[in-house]
Every structure is written in C-alpha cells, then in structure tokens.
Amino acid sequence: MPQFDLPLPELETYRPQVREPADFDEFWSATLAEARSFPLDLRMADAGASLALVDVQDVTFAGFGGQPIKAWLARPRGADAPLPCVVEVAGYGGGRGLPIEHTLWPAAGVATLWIDSRGQGSNWGSGGHTPDVGASGPASDGVMTRGIESPHDHYYRRLFTDAVRGVEAARSIDGIDPSQIFFAGTSQGGGVALAVAGLADGLAGVMADVPFLCHIERAIAITDERPYAEVVRYLSVHRGTRDRVLDTLSYLDGANHAKRATAPLLSSVALRDATCPPSTVYAAFNAYGSLASEAPTTEMVVYEDNEHEGGAGHQVARRLAFVRALTRES
Numbered sequence: 354m355p356q357f358d359l360p361l362p363e364l365e366t367y368r369p370q371v372r373e374p375a376d377f378d379e380f381w382s383a384t385l386a387e388a389r390s391f392p393l394d395l396r397m398a399d400a401g402a403s404l405a406l407v408d409v410q411d412v413t414f415a416g417f418g419g420q421p422i423k424a425w426l427a428r429p430r431g432a433d434a435p436l437p438c439v440v441e442v443a444g445y446g447g448g449r450g451l452p453i454e455h456t457l458w459p460a461a462g463v464a465t466l467w468i469d470s471r472g473q474g475s476n477w478g479s480g481g482h483t484p485d486v487g488a489s490g491p492a493s494d495g496v497m498t499r500g501i502e503s504p505h506d507h508y509y510r511r512l513f514t515d516a517v518r519g520v521e522a523a524r525s526i527d528g529i530d531p532s533q534i535f536f537a538g539t540s541q542g543g544g545v546a547l548a549v550a551g552l553a554d555g556l557a558g559v560m561a562d563v564p565f566l567c568h569i570e571r572a573i574a575i576t577d578e579r580p581y582a583e584v585v586r587y588l589s590v591h592r593g594t595r596d597r598v599l600d601t602l603s604y605l606d607g608a609n610h611a612k613r614a615t616a617p618l619l620s621s622v623a624l625r626d627a628t629c630p631p632s633t634v635y636a637a638f639n640a641y642g643s644l645a646s647e648a649p650t651t652e653m654v655v656y657e658d659n660e661h662e663g664g665a666g667h668q669v670a671r672r673l674a675f676v677r678a679l680t681r682e683s
Contacts, residue, residue: 354625354660358575361624361655364635371568371636372603378613380504380604381552384417388514391419395522397426400452406430407459409452412466414522416515422471423482424519426526427455428464437533437557437680438464438523440549442516444540445495445565445580448474448481461673463680464529468519470512470541472496487511497583502597504604509566513548513605520553533557535676540629540661541565541580543620544607547637550618551610558679559614560672561637562621563629563663567607568636570599578628607637612644619675621654621668628661 359367374380394415402409408430416422428436439458443449449469458465472488473496474481485508488499500506516536524531535558538546543564550559565580572581584602588595603609618641622634635653642649654671656664664671 354627356624356657357627358624358631361657364622364631366639367632367635368639369568369571369636371606371608371640372570372599373606373609374504374600374603377604377609384510384514385517385552388415388417388419388518391415393518393522393525394419394421395525397526400425402452404430404453404456407456409455411452412522414518416471416518417511418487420471420486421483422515422519423449423469424522425449425452425455425467426464427452427459427467428528429459429462432462432528435528435530435533436462436464437535437676438466438526438529439535439537439676440466440468440516440519440523441537442468442470442512442542442545443473443478444538444542446473446476447478448483450479454479457669461676463676466519466523468516471515472508485511495580495583497580498587501584501587501601502594504601507601507605509548509605513545513552516545516549517553520549520556533680535560535679537561537672539563539663547607547614547641548605548610550616550641551613554615556616558617558619558675560619560675562668563623563626563661564607564620564634564637565629566605567629568633569602569606571636572630572633575632576627576630608640611637611641614642615645615647615649617649617679618642618651619654619671620652621656621664621671623656623659623661623663625658625660626663
C-alpha cells in the first residue's frame with residue numbers, strides 16, 4: 354500500500370470540522386448515569402492459569418444495562434503494594450482470549466485488566482466469553498452497523514460504557530492503585546481508549562495506537578477496507594439513511610471524545626494504513642484535550658512505512674516506557 358493520504362506536514366496540522374451533535378455531552382452523561390444505577394457487582398475467581406509468577410483471575414462486572422462483562426485480571430504474584438493497572442480491550446473482532454495471554458504488564462510489575470468485547474471474539478485470537486445482549490435492528494457483517502440508525506441502539510454505546518465501567522471495576526479491586534489507572538488499545542481498542550479518555554475522569558494515561566472510529570465521515574469516503582466498508586455496504590442497501598447514520602456515528606467519533614480528554618496520551622499512526630487512514634488518526638490526535646482547562650501532554654509516534662500493523666513490538670516498548678515514566682512521577 355502506498356502512502357495514499359495527506360503528506361505528513363499537513364497531517365500534523367490537520368484539524369477538520371468533525372460532525373458533533375449538540376447533545377453529545379448530555380447523551381453520554383445520561384448513558385453513564387444509567388449504567389451506574391446498577392451495582393458494579395464485581396466478582397473474581399481464580400482463572401486456573403497455573404503460572405508461577407503471574408496471578409490471573411476471572412473477573413465479572415456489570416457493564417451497560419447492568420449486563421455481566423467478562424475480563425481477565427493479571428498481576429505479579431505476591432505483589433505487596435498497590436499496583437498501577439492498564440485496562441485494555443482488543444481490536445475489531447477479538448475478545449479477551451485466554452488467561453495465559455496477558456502476562457507482559459505483570460512482567461513489568463504492572464497489573465492489567467483485559468476486558469472482553471461483548472459479542473466479539475470469533476474473527477481472530479483465542480475467543481471471547483461475553484454476549485452482546487441488546488443487539489437490535491438490521492446490520493451487515495461485523496458490529497459497525499449494529500444499531501446504526503440510532504445512537505441509543507448502536508453497539509459502541511454499549512462497548513464504550515463497558516470500558517468505562519471496567520475502569521471503575523479496576524479502581525475497586527484490592528491491591529490496585531486507583532490513582533494509577535491507564536487505558537490502552539490498538540485499532541478498535543485505540544478508538545475505545547480515546548472514548549474512555551473523554552468519558553472517564555482521573556486516568557493516569559492513555560495509549561491509543563492506530564485508532565479506529567476517528568473522523569468516521571472521512572474514513573468511509575477514502576478507504577474501502579473493513580470495518581469502515583461495512584458502513585458503506587449498509588448505506589448502499591439502505592438508501593436515504595445517510596444523514597441519520599452519520600449523525601449516529603458522530604456520538605461515537607474519537608475526534609469528539611478526544612476533545613474532552615485530560616490524561617497524558619501516547620498515540621501512533623502508520624502512514625500506509627488503509628484500515629485506519631492517517632488523516633482520521635490525526636483528526637483525533639490534534640483535537641485531543643482541546644476542551645481541557647489545561648492541555649494534557651501528547652506524543653504521536655509515526656511509522657512511515659507500515660500499514661495497519663503499525664509499530665507492533667516497537668510500540669509496545671514505547672508503551673512500557675510511557676507507563677514507567679508516569680508512575681515514577683506520581
């Protein structure tokens with residue numbers, strides 16, 4: 354794939370007008386208030402991972418609509434002080450996988466809470482365990498068009514809420530430092546991370562790599578890669594719904610959520626990425642924290658010759674350094 358999007362100097366100053374509903378803040382405030390009306394109902398049990406140095410627990414907590422959401426909590430075995438915790442969700446189509454798969458952060462002395470993505474986990478990886486209760490309406494394959502004609506029904510309203518409740522669950526766990534909660538994700542997970550950055554207060558840091566769900570209106574115009582292609586396919590069948598669909602997606606757009614963020618951000622972009630085009634990533638990055646009373650620190654790592662795989666292990670090393678630096682400062 355060639356570098357098909359704007360040149361890097363233009364990307365670095367790219368600040369488009371992204372469609373934003375007038376009731377954006379009220380919509381999300383009401384959504385989270387409704388979710389918090391249900392008890393968190395945190396339950397934990399040994400995951401049976403049988404690892405000598407890492408303790409993994411099978412976690413359940415109440416997400417959107419009070420519905421049970423699964424997660425794995427992994428942390429260094431025998432840790433005797435409150436630990437920082439990185440909360441994360443998978444990329445599109447993935448789930449929480451197996452309990453033995455989340456040992457990197459514990460090896461660095463940090464806990465991690467890996468949240469299952471409701472209704473996903475069957476496209477790649479090692480599976481998921483949380484159904485998407487409440488799915489409704491006609492949709493194409495994947496979850497991008499599930500409930501797409503109303504923000505109240507859309508899949509990502511549920512997943513974003515699950516993720517915020519996951520942060521609240523992490524803060525309530527004994528042995529976790531509630532002031533040192535980070536949120537991380539790649540692709541879909543990166544888009545969720547930007548949403549959580551705007552919706553959850555007091556995060557210690559955010560890591561959003563090659564994020565999906567940013568400047569969605571531009572994305573569906575310039576790429577034919579899934580998952581954005583799912584929206585185009587839907588519109589090609591459901592003619593006359595375009596404005597309603599774009600209005601729905603504006604409640605989910607990472608560029609709108611990013612404006613409201615206050616935590617330090619580490620992000621990355623790949624300039625040959627047709628799945629999450631660079632200009633859409635920069636639309637969110639350049640808006641990040643713009644509504645905050647004090648602008649948070651931000652860093653963008655650019656991978657000029659990569660596609661959607663982005664920095665892979667190189668970016669993981671950047672994440673480790675990011676968390677170490679911020680936990681040393683606390």
